[in-house]
Amino acid sequence: MQRTLYPIILIALISLALTSCGTTERVSKPVTYPDAGAGEVIEEGVASWYGPNFHGKLTANGERYDMYGLTAAHRTLPFNTLLRVENKDNGESVVVRVNDRGPFAKNRIIDLSRKAAETIDMIGNGTAPVRLVLLEGDLENSRTTDLKTATYTVQLGSFESEAGAFELSRKIKGSRVERIPLNNQTVYRVYYGVYVDKDEAQRNLQDLRNEGFSGYVKQIEND
Structure with missing residues (x-):
């Protein structure tokens, strides 16, 4: 009787492993809506x-x-x-x-x-x-200044240590270090410039690349 359980258990474990594989992406979570009369x-x-x-x-x-x-x-x-x-x-x-x-x-x-x-x-x-x-949603403590206008920056690095972020920032005139809460921890990111024109941000990124620095243009997320 005990032997006959082994194949069943083995099949169940294989099935569990297969269903756990796949591309990682965010899954939308169920939303509890607040009082419809508030706001x-x-x-x-x-x-x-x-x-x-x-x-x-x-x-x-x-x-x-x-x-x-x-x-x-x-x-x-x-x-x-x-x-x-x-x-x-x-x-x-x-x-x-x-x-x-x-x-x-x-x-x-x-x-x-x-x-x-x-x-x-x-x-x-x-x-x-x-x-x-x-x-x-908390607009008071977000970076939102104009709801209609997206703003962009150039991200040049992300560090677990504040010292590492400032070490890079010191090499790039006009850059800044921001403290970002992320997944229950804090990271330190090096940014350059704030733009409402994404093309201008791309041009400045190319100038920085020409100087040997890597990075990318991102929208400043208001969170």
Whole structure:
């Protein structure tokens, strides 16, 4: 009787190992929505939506875009900010979580998932005038200065030790060291410049590369 259990146990262990393998990516977590009546209006403008062409692709925060989930793209708000989006034409509203960057059309303030757009009845028109109500998220302590304008910087290094970061920073005139909380620890990053023009940041990065320094341009995340 005991012997017959060994193959079963072995098969179960192999199955567990196989299901544990695969590409690492962030998985969206279930969201507990706050009181729908709470919140503060932080922005008004035009909303658009995005769907099939992006379904399954990686969002800016590393999740897979699910057009059937209640998510949204915003230029500057911290990832995982919860917003109530109110359609000013019909009074319908939906709560969404920010997990992507956009929209990049100048006259729009938020890109909703297909499901969120359906909920406030804007699929047919493609756009709708909306107001954004902040339900959960800390703008006071974030880097947000202008909700409509993304800002960029050049990251030149990331260190566990403050001394290592300052050692690199001293070699690069105009650079700075910032203390960043990350996954329950602190890292020290060396940045150069703050830009609203991403192309300008790319040009300055090339100048730094010509001087022998490596790095990349990144959006300053407001979190």
